Amino acid sequence: MIKARFIILITLLFLSFNSYHSMAADNPNLLIMGEDADEDSIPRNSRVFKRVINALANQMHDSGFDVYDEVAVTNGTFAQGRARRTDAELFGIAGSIQRPPIDIAVVFTIYASLENKDYTQKVKVRIEGRLLQVKTGQRLGNFEMKNPKSWNAPVKCSRECVLEIVGDYSKILAQDIGAVLAE
Numbered sequence: 001m002i003k004a005r006f007i008i009l010i011t012l013l014f015l016s017f018n019s020y021h022s023m024a025a026d027n028p029n030l031l032i033m034g035e036d037a038d039e040d041s042i043p044r045n046s047r048v049f050k051r052v053i054n055a056l057a058n059q060m061h062d063s064g065f066d067v068y069d070e071v072a073v074t075n076g077t078f079a080q081g082r083a084r085r086t087d088a089e090l091f092g093i094a095g096s097i098q099r100p101p102i103d104i105a106v107v108f109t110i111y112a113s114l115e116n117k118d119y120t121q122k123v124k125v126r127i128e129g130r131l132l133q134v135k136t137g138q139r140l141g142n143f144e145m146k147n148p149k150s151w152n153a154p155v156k157c158s159r160e161c162v163l164e165i166v167g168d169y170s171k172i173l174a175q176d177i178g179a180v181l182a183e
Contacts, residue, residue: 029103033094041111052110052174057178058175059177060106073102073180078096079098081174085167105133112125114162116154123166123169126144128143128144129142133165145173
């Protein structure tokens with residue numbers, strides 16, 4: 001009796017393990033990358049950029065996609081910490097990653113602007129990007145999201161203050177983009 005229960009338990013564990021791996025294998029491997037070659041964009045080494053990439057990665061991961069960290073999968077083979085990278089460099093990196101092979105690159109750019117008024121500062125943020133099939137270069141879609149109206153920052157908001165406000169709102173936009181892309 002105990003032996004039969006043990007065999008049933010082992011069989012159930014084996015089946016659940018195999019079904020988990022077959023489902024995970026169906027998901028494409030995603031790499032989320034920021035294109036910041038445009039001098040008007042938020043650079044890769046900014047805390048705003050990091051908040052956006054983390055929000056996108058979390059949304060995609062929470063929706064069941066296999067998301068890989070660029071630094072982790074390129075450490076030791078590519079120069080780290082570079083900013084103002086071009087599309088050619090990004091696609092070269094994504095296509096060169098062997099373990100795991102990257103199927104889709106989610107490439108985004110963040111733009112922010114600040115308009116000073118006598119009574120406030122108006123902050124605008126826009127995130128745009130595209131999904132690319134890494135092996136073929138095929139565009140799978142584009143996206144763009146901006147705040148529907150400008151946000152207010154205090155008149156005497158320092159650079160640090162503005163970066164925090166831009167980061168807060170950029171993160172919200174990135175979460176919305178990630179949720180839409182995941183669907």
